[in-house]
Amino acid sequence: MGELWARWGDAPRVVRWVVVGCLVAGSAGLVVGILGDFNGFWDDKAFSTNLVSSVIGLLFGVPLALLVLSYLTEAQAEDRELKQCRRYAEKTVETFLDNLMQGFKGTDPSAIASALDQWKIENTQAPQLLRGDAPVDFDVRRQRAGEVYACLEARNSAQHAALSKNTTDSLDWLAQIVQNWDRLDSDIRPRVELLGIRWLPAKVYADLAAGVRLLRDLDRKHYTLLEIRAAFMFKPPSNPEQEEWTKFGSLLLKEAEAQKSVAKALLAIVNNIGAIKDIGK
Secondary structure: OOHHHHHHOOHHHHHHHHHHHHHHHHHHHHHHHHHHHHHOOOOOOOOHHHHHHHHHHHHHHHHHHHHHHHHHHHHHHHHHHHEEEEEEEHHHHHHHHHHHHOOEEOOOHHHHHHHHHHHHHHOOHHHHOOOOOOOOOOOHHHHHHHHHHHHHHHHHHHHHHEOOOOOHHHHHHHHHHHHHHOOOOOHHHHHHHOOOOOOOHHHHHHHHHHHHHHHHHOHHHOOOOOOHHHHHHOOOOOOOOHHHHHHHHHHHHHHHHHHHHHHHHHHHOOOOOOHHOOOOO
């Protein structure tokens, strides 16, 4: 009843005047008809009786059609739109999560998050060993190069423990994550917010948006410096000059930063899988 009264308040003034006029005229006709029955006025006027009865019924039916029936029709349309939006949101979320999980080893979000965190940590080790001047002593330099190699092996192992794709193959997967998120953000979010359906909490949305931004801005070139890493791993710098050592250090630092960005972005998404699943619920 409250919603019907609210609809009355939202109705255009012309509609309200028509409804009030019909109800007043119908009530007056009803009173006149009842009084005519008591006085026998309608006894020999069958056609007039039917005509007046029809008019009075119409006068009461117009408000019913304008308000009650239109309210019920609109409520059915809104319910249908709500269900369609929920189904669409659930399907889009399912697509997003299916694509996301394809790039990971395993299906447990907590285990995946742990592996990603380790991958992010391992990306800080090798660049640190390459900072500063190159050791002048050849043996010391070879030893340092071996330490860098060991760090890279640990980093690669951590990456393989987290992802089911290698660095180059993961680029298309990361791009698809960004594309699917854009669909959620630009298509689903306005729909569910308009209909009052569950979206993401503000903090979760901010974390996810920041993570996807890292993937969108990813330096693909530095993320896939496979040939540079291979060159360093199998041919450590033998020249005592600073230039070559600095070159490898700079390149590996850029690669490590790119990989850390990917790990951080994926962590933001994986840590909020539960909230993503609740979209549209």
